Structure formats: structure tokens, C-alpha cells
Amino acid sequence: MKDIGEFLIEKGLLITAFLSIIIILLIIIFIFSEGLPFMESYGFLKFIFGSIWDPSSGDYGVLPMIVGSLGITSLALVFAIPLSLLCAIYMAEIAPKTMRKILKPVIETLAGIPSVVYGFFGLIVLVPIMRIHFGGTGFSMFTASIILTVMILPTIISVSEDALRFIPHEYKEASLALGATHWQTIKNVIFPAAIPGIITAIILGMGRAIGETLAVIMVAGNVAQFPTTISDPVRALTSNIAIEMGYATGIHYSALFGTAIVLFIIIIILLVVANYFHYKKKITIGGGYL
Amino acid sequence: MDSKYVLIVAVIIFISAYLMLTPGNQYERLQIAGSTSVQPVIEKLAEKYQETHPNVRINVQGGGSGLGIRTVEQGIVNMGMSSKALSKDEKNGLTEYIVGRDGIIIIVNNNNPITNLTSEQIRSLFSGEIENWNQINGSDMGVHVVVRESGSGTLQSFQDIIMIHTKIRKDAIVQSSTESVKQAIKQDPGAIGFISLANMDNTVKAIIVNGISPSAQNIANGSYLLQRPFEILMKGPPTGISKDFLDYVMGSEGQAIIQKQKIIPANQLKQ
Numbered sequence: 001m002k003d004i005g006e007f008l009i010e011k012g013l014l015i016t017a018f019l020s021i022i023i024i025l026l027i028i029i030f031i032f033s034e035g036l037p038f039m040e041s042y043g044f045l046k047f048i049f050g051s052i053w054d055p056s057s058g059d060y061g062v063l064p065m066i067v068g069s070l071g072i073t074s075l076a077l078v079f080a081i082p083l084s085l086l087c088a089i090y091m092a093e094i095a096p097k098t099m100r101k102i103l104k105p106v107i108e109t110l111a112g113i114p115s116v117v118y119g120f121f122g123l124i125v126l127v128p129i130m131r132i133h134f135g136g137t138g139f140s141m142f143t144a145s146i147i148l149t150v151m152i153l154p155t156i157i158s159v160s161e162d163a164l165r166f167i168p169h170e171y172k173e174a175s176l177a178l179g180a181t182h183w184q185t186i187k188n189v190i191f192p193a194a195i196p197g198i199i200t201a202i203i204l205g206m207g208r209a210i211g212e213t214l215a216v217i218m219v220a221g222n223v224a225q226f227p228t229t230i231s232d233p234v235r236a237l238t239s240n241i242a243i244e245m246g247y248a249t250g251i252h253y254s255a256l257f258g259t260a261i262v263l264f265i266i267i268i269i270l271l272v273v274a275n276y277f278h279y280k281k282k283i284t285i286g287g288g289y290l
Numbered sequence: 291m292d293s294k295y296v297l298i299v300a301v302i303i304f305i306s307a308y309l310m311l312t313p314g315n316q317y318e319r320l321q322i323a324g325s326t327s328v329q330p331v332i333e334k335l336a337e338k339y340q341e342t343h344p345n346v347r348i349n350v351q352g353g354g355s356g357l358g359i360r361t362v363e364q365g366i367v368n369m370g371m372s373s374k375a376l377s378k379d380e381k382n383g384l385t386e387y388i389v390g391r392d393g394i395i396i397i398v399n400n401n402n403p404i405t406n407l408t409s410e411q412i413r414s415l416f417s418g419e420i421e422n423w424n425q426i427n428g429s430d431m432g433v434h435v436v437v438r439e440s441g442s443g444t445l446q447s448f449q450d451i452i453m454i455h456t457k458i459r460k461d462a463i464v465q466s467s468t469e470s471v472k473q474a475i476k477q478d479p480g481a482i483g484f485i486s487l488a489n490m491d492n493t494v495k496a497i498i499v500n501g502i503s504p505s506a507q508n509i510a511n512g513s514y515l516l517q518r519p520f521e522i523l524m525k526g527p528p529t530g531i532s533k534d535f536l537d538y539v540m541g542s543e544g545q546a547i548i549q550k551q552k553i554i555p556a557n558q559l560k561q
Contacts, residue, residue, distance in 0.1 A: 055440050123470065128477045137434045137478060139463050222439070222464035233463055243466045246326065247354045247441025 035257030053224040060255040062262055064224050068234035073209045075145035084156035092164035093186055111154035119218035122147040134231045139221030142230040147215050152205035163197020196278050203274040213238040237263040318531045323351040324358020324371030327443035328520045331551045339538050362523045368532050370523035373443045387522045389539050390553040393487035393509040394516040396497040399479045404428045406498045412452050418459030435462040436474045436483035447518045448484050488552035510554045
């Protein structure tokens with residue numbers, strides 16, 4: 001009787017694990033079956049490298065949106081990585097217990113705020129500030145990346161803080177025993193050992209940034225053209241789908257699925273690259289705890 | 291413990307049995323699809339209509355005027371909604387019933403001294419030909435154009451009435467709802483955009499176009515340029531439930547609801 005129970009639970013868990021794989025597969029099949037025929041008939045290269053997106057005259061080039069998405073995301077990472085890593089080091093190594101008890105829930109709250117709230121805050125507060133200080137309309141790649149920075153901070157902070165805390169205590173003790181100062185220990189021992197976990201944190205943050213839709217729609221201006229400066233408005237791949245899906249029919253509809261395929265491929269490429277660095281670092285450091 | 295489970299299971303069985311046995315097909319159904327601009331008005335009408343006709347289920351879907359025209363022609367839906375008059379090719383055996391008229395208002399920031407524009411000036415502003423307000427005797431500010439996303443009914447009507455064959459400048463900011471267009475204009479002294487009359491309030495300034503102010507009266511008498519009909523499309527003469535709903539929409543009760551949505555109802559229009 002007990003064996004049957006064990007068996008059922010084991011298989012039940014297996015099914016739930018398979019379920020997520022099946023769901024992912026279904027989504028991939030759906031997106032590709034809707035988008036690929038269009039990409040073939042329109043021309044794969046023309047679609048990816050086309051620089052004009054104008055559905056009313058039959059131009060479907062997604063390159064401006066690829067540049068937009070990557071631009072916003074990389075700018076957000078440039079701001080977020082130093083900020084969040086320093087914050088994580090402070091929380092893991094330096095902050096007294098009471099300080100940490102305050103910081104942790106505050107940062108978790110930051111992660112729990114819905115993106116529409118961030119977007120609305122950006123629209124009402126940030127956009128006018130940007131317009132006054134940087135000119136233009138205030139709707140820009142820069143504004144969007146600032147909002148995204150705030151949105152991905154909590155992800156990167158909490159995951160990399162965990163990574164820093166899970167470094168074996170012996171490492172730290174050995175370093176201090178050799179006469180290294182606290183900062184030297186953090187810089188030369190703890191931080192390098194935690195690199196794989198920190199890379200995971202950055203991947204997660206990047207994933208959130210590139211997939212964010214609503215907040216970006218509200219502050220980025222959604223202009224499908226190449227930005228020449230960071231105060232130019234841009235349109236992200238996600239925004240392109242969300243804005244036009246409500247109306248699109250026929251070839252336009254398929255083109256939006258094509259956009260989804262491009263987004264999907266970009267995310268896969270980024271994940272593969274990031275994972276490569278994650279494992280490469282893990283082997284050279286030898287502190288493979290994460 | 292066990293009796294608790296039995297009770298929960300019994301309740302679940304009871305509810306699912308109830309849901310399965312209650313026949314859904316005793317209702318008379320009416321399918322409507324089309325313009326997303328007309329959709330909220332028809333939804334409101336459908337809601338009120340169903341209050342007094344509990345045996346009718348009306349399903350209102352968006353998709354755009356084009357979809358409304360196509361699906362009603364193919365007989366997929368009973369009624370189509372369109373926010374533009376049909377062209378000769380589109381007509382194809384369809385009958386148009388104008389339920390009301392909507393005005394499109396050109397709006398600028400409250401601090402912009404400009405109050406009057408001609409339709410040529412509006413076209414030049416939106417095409418990028420005029421890049422600074424001082425080119426048309428305004429203050430020295432860059433022109434920031436805010437438009438709706440491609441596919442939007444309001445954008446389509448604006449394009450048809452004002453821009454005609456000219457393209458809107460490529461770097462125009464795209465906002466995906468009327469409210470965010472208003473928000474963008476409210477906080478930027480150099481911005482210009484357009485919204486539907488129903489969403490107009492005093493946070494932004496309405497422009498007088500060709501000397502005619504965008505009032506309900508001027509839309510009703512046809513003198514204000516930027517206006518569009520809200521139409522219900524049907525294939526062949528209305529019968530049964532379609533006829534009844536159409537009569538309700540055109541009747542005094544329906545027209546009062548339309549007016550409440552800030553659409554000029556058909557019975558106030560001078561034909």
C-alpha cells in the first residue's frame with residue numbers, strides 16, 4: 001500500500017514537471033506556426049534587417065525594434081548592475097543585522113510593485129523631468145531604461161546577495177587570517193567566488209528587462225525608428241506586439257507573431273551566452289557552490 | 291475528516307451538474323463585431339437592452355471597422371460596427387444604419403497660445419513640415435506630435451479626413467490609449483494630438499478647426515470637419531432579434547444612452 005502511495009506521488013511530481021515542458025512546447029509550436037509562414041513569404045532577411053515598420057503600406061522590418069529592445073535593456077543593465085551589486089555586497093557583508101532586517105523587506109516590496117504602477121510613475125513624474133532637462137518629448141530610451149533599472153534592481157540584489165552569502169565561511173576566514181582587510185577579502189575572495197551566482201542574478205534581471213512591456217509602452221514613446229541618441233523615443237519588440245495586436249488582421253497579425261519569434265530567439269541567444277559564462281567562471285574559480 | 295471531503299465532493303458534483311444541465315441554448319443570440327471606437331457604445335446599449343430582455347445574449351467584439359465589414363458580409367456575425375462610411379466597393383449589399391456621430395478633437399497644451407488652425411496647418415504640423423510653433427505665429431517651441439497606434443479607428447479617421455495622402459511624421463510619439471495621449475499633451479507645452487470628443491476635458495485645449503469650434507452642436511449640424519459616423523452594418527433587411535435591437539438603438543431610449551456616451555445621437559443630426 002505504501003509503495004503505491006510512493007509510486008503515485010513520484011509519478012505525480014513527474015507529470016507536473018513534464019507539464020511545464022509541454023506548455024513551453026505548445027507555446028513555441030503556436031508562435032512558430034503562426035509566424036513562420038509569414039516570415040518565409042515576406043523574406044526572412046527583409047523582416048529581420050528591414051528598417052521600416054509601417055503596416056499600412058506593407059512594410060514589416062523589425063530591426064528598429066530589435067535595436068530598441070536591446071538598447072533599453074543594455075542601458076538598464078549598465079545602471080542596475082553596479083548599483084545592485086554594491087547594494088548586495090553591503091547587505092551580505094557589511095550591514096548590521098538590524099539594517100538588513102529593514103533593507104530586505106523594502107527591496108522585496110520593490111519587486112512586488114506591479115509594472116503598470118512603475119509605468120504610470122514614469123509617465124507622470126519622469127517624462128516631464130526628462131523633457132525639461134534633456135529636451136525632446138521626454139519619451140525616450142533613457143526614460144524607459146531608468147524605469148527598468150528600478151524594476152530589475154530587486155531581482156539582481158536579492159539573487160546576488162544570496163550568492164554572496166553562500167560562499168563557504170572558510171574562504172573568508174582564510175583570507176582574513178592572511179592579513180587581508182575586509183574590503184580586500186570582499187574584492188579578491190568573496191566576490192570572485194560568487195561570480196556564477198551573480199551572473200545568474202544578472203540573467204534574471206535581463207530577462208525581466210527585455211520582457212517588460214507595459215511600463216516600457218508608457219514611457220518609451222513607441223516610435224519604430226532607429227534612435228540616434230539615448231533621448232530619442234524607441235519601440236521595444238514587446239511593445240510592438242502589445243500595441244498592435246488588438247487591431248491586427250491577416251498579414252499584419254502574422255507579422256506580430258514574427259516579432260514574437262524574433263524576441264524568442266534573442267532571449268534564447270542571451271540565455272545561452274549567459275549560461276556559457278556562468279559555467280566557464282564556475283570551473284575556473286572552483287568554488288562551484290551555485 | 292471524511293465527512294468533510296464527502297461534503298466538498300458533493301458540492302463540486304452538484305455545481306458542475308447544475309452548470310452542465312442548465313441549457314445554454316434557450317437564449318437568442320446576437321453577434322456583433324467591428325470598430326473598437328463604436329464598441330463601448332454598443333456594449334453599453336447591449337447591456338441595457340439585456341436588462342429588459344433576459345432571454346437575449348448579445349456578444350460584442352472589437353477587431354476594427356474592416357473586420358466588422360468583412361464578417362457581416364460573410365454572415366459570421368449578425369451586425370457589424372463601423373466608424374466610417376462605407377466606400378462603394380465595401381457596400382456590396384450591406385445596409386448602413388447611422389446610430390450617431392463622433393467628433394475628433396485636435397488638442398494642444400493649455401499653455402499653448404494657438405487656438406485656431408486650418409486643416410492645412412494641422413496637416414503640416416503632423417507631417418513634420420512645420421517643426422516649430424513660431425512658424426505659425428506661436429511661441430518658440432518645437433512641435434511634438436502624439437498619435438495613436440496604427441490600427442486605431444481614431445488614427446484612421448484622422449488620416450482619412452486631415453492627412454489624406456500625406457504621411458504622419460515618422461518620429462511621432464505613439465501612445466496606445468486616449469488617456470495617455472491626453473496625459474502626454476497635458477504635460478508638454480509643445481505637444482499636439484487628437485482624441486475623441488467623448489474623452490475631452492479641460493486638462494487640454496481643443497483647437498478651433500477652420501474657424502469652427504468642436505462643439506456637439508457643430509458636429510450635429512455637420513459644420514465641424516473632423517467627424518465620423520458610428521454605424522451598424524447589416525446584410526439584408528433586419529429580422530427578429532436584430533430588428534428589435536436596432537429599433538431599440540434607434541428609439542428614444544437607445545439614443546439617450548448614446549448621448550450619455552458623448553456621441554451625438556442620430557436623432558439630433560441634420561441630414
